Amino acid sequence: MPAPLKTMEFVEQIVGVVLTAVVLLDIFLTVLYARAGTALFSPFVSRAIWQMFRLISRPFGRNRGKVLSFCGPVILVVLIFVWAAGLALGSALVMHPHLGGGIRASEGPTPRDFMSALYAAACSLSFVGSSDFKPQSAAFQALYMFNSLVGMSVMSMLLTYIMQIYNALKSRNALGLALQTLSDETGDAAELIAGLGPQGEFSSGFSNLSSLASSASEVKESHHFYPLLFYFRFAEPYYAVSQTATVLFDSVSLLKSALSEEDYKWLKESATVAQCWRAAMLLVVMLEEVFLHGQPAQVRSAADAGTRERWRTRYMAALDRLQQAGIKTIADPDTGFERYVSLRERWDGHITKLRASMLYEPEEIDPPTYSPELVRARPPFERRLRDV
Numbered sequence: 140m141p142a143p144l145k146t147m148e149f150v151e152q153i154v155g156v157v158l159t160a161v162v163l164l165d166i167f168l169t170v171l172y173a174r175a176g177t178a179l180f181s182p183f184v185s186r187a188i189w190q191m192f193r194l195i196s197r198p199f200g201r202n203r204g205k206v207l208s209f210c211g212p213v214i215l216v217v218l219i220f221v222w223a224a225g226l227a228l229g230s231a232l233v234m235h236p237h238l239g240g241g242i243r244a245s246e247g248p249t250p251r252d253f254m255s256a257l258y259a260a261a262c263s264l265s266f267v268g269s270s271d272f273k274p275q276s277a278a279f280q281a282l283y284m285f286n287s288l289v290g291m292s293v294m295s296m297l298l299t300y301i302m303q304i305y306n307a308l309k310s311r312n313a314l315g316l317a318l319q320t321l322s323d324e325t326g327d328a329a330e331l332i333a334g335l336g337p338q339g340e341f342s343s344g345f346s347n348l349s350s351l352a353s354s355a356s357e358v359k360e361s362h363h364f365y366p367l368l369f370y371f372r373f374a375e376p377y378y379a380v381s382q383t384a385t386v387l388f389d390s391v392s393l394l395k396s397a398l399s400e401e402d403y404k405w406l407k408e409s410a411t412v413a414q415c416w417r418a419a420m421l422l423v424v425m426l427e428e429v430f431l432h433g434q435p436a437q438v439r440s441a442a443d444a445g446t447r448e449r450w451r452t453r454y455m456a457a458l459d460r461l462q463q464a465g466i467k468t469i470a471d472p473d474t475g476f477e478r479y480v481s482l483r484e485r486w487d488g489h490i491t492k493l494r495a496s497m498l499y500e501p502e503e504i505d506p507p508t509y510s511p512e513l514v515r516a517r518p519p520f521e522r523r524l525r526d527v
Contacts, residue, residue: 148236155232162225166293169218170300175366176429182366184221185214186430189370193498204374207498211371215304218367219297223264226293230260230286234279238272241279245271264290307361308371312378314354318386319377321347325517326382327507328389329397329457333464333520341406349411355387355418362422369430376503380422381494385505387419388486393457396478399467423489431496442484453508454479456515463520 165179176182189210196206234242235256239249242259249255249272259272263286274280322331335344362368362380369380376382395407406412442450454476458468469475494504502509 159229338465352414
């Protein structure tokens with residue numbers, strides 16, 4: 140009988156060492172290595188909580204977005220708890236067989252139940268406070284010192300990680316708000332372009348476009364470093380990555396297809412316009428690969444007749460708005476529309492998947508395409524500027 144008991148104690152300690160190593164590796168890959176799609180178990184925890192919030196929010200109807208907005212912070216809290224609990228549990232499994240031997244109570248008999256081992260482990264990690272259990276051998280003194288260093292280091296890193304996540308979230312939201320305000324709070328790329336180049340003068344607006352391109356690159360890299368950002372969903376659609384990417388993609392598509400080649404060739408061929416497109420494409424492709432578990436299509440998908448008609452309505456309304464702003468447009472609208480379709484077929488599918496995954500409606504993310512009546516209801520461009 141004693142031999143199997145010793146074997147079980149040895150197995151218990153091995154499990155504790157492995158569990159501690161797995162938790163530390165997950166923390167390292169999430170916090171220090173910081174690359175989307177590389178962590179061990181935290182992505183599964185995050186995904187499970189997101190699915191839970193999808194179910195919980197379903198009965199709330201129009202207020203569903205407000206419920207979903209709690210998901211990101213809850214995931215952050217749960218991950219910290221899981222990491223702390225994992226480290227405490229791993230150390231408890233190592234300590235448990237040695238209660239009353241290598242580890243003893245400061246006063247009185249030493250309890251040998253597992254809860255006491257868990258308490259001693261949490262104390263050694265500085266998660267609870269001063270401990271009633273003291274190491275009696277050099278090996279366990281070393282374990283206590285190791286646990287203390289791990290506990291303090293991990294908690295310090297996690298506090299810094301939280302601050303970095305919210306700084307990155309602020310930058311992402313700032314880009315979304317910038318696009319919303321530059322488009323006169325419409326989320327319409329045509330309105331954005333018209334405001335950047337009124338009367339055909341893009342000289343001053345080009346610096347704003349460059350700033351948007353740089354911010355888009357920063358947002359892409361923020362999601363690469365802090366994938367948890369994906370689950371921070373706001374009720375306001377202009378904070379959504381899918382709308383940010385839509386406005387950037389649509390802006391480039393309209394600049395390339397709707398503007399006069401003779402007058403704005405310099406703008407169409409600029410690196411700034413290309414950066415807006417590429418940063419947005421890198422962002423949506425990465426999110427699709429990491430979070431939506433699908434290989435993003437590299438080949439454009441042909442639009443059906445109904446979709447083409449919807450896009451034509453959107454394109455013609457954009458042409459009209461640009462002309463109101465005094466911007467010279469393409470001489471042949473049909474040729475321009477075909478170019479617009481060719482570009483839009485390359486990004487519309489990515490946006491559809493991303494939007495649906497975060498439970499936004501099409502008209503929330505792309506109002507000029509799915510709610511054309513809002514475009515027709517806007518005041519003339521000149522009056523809009525005077526009313527500001």
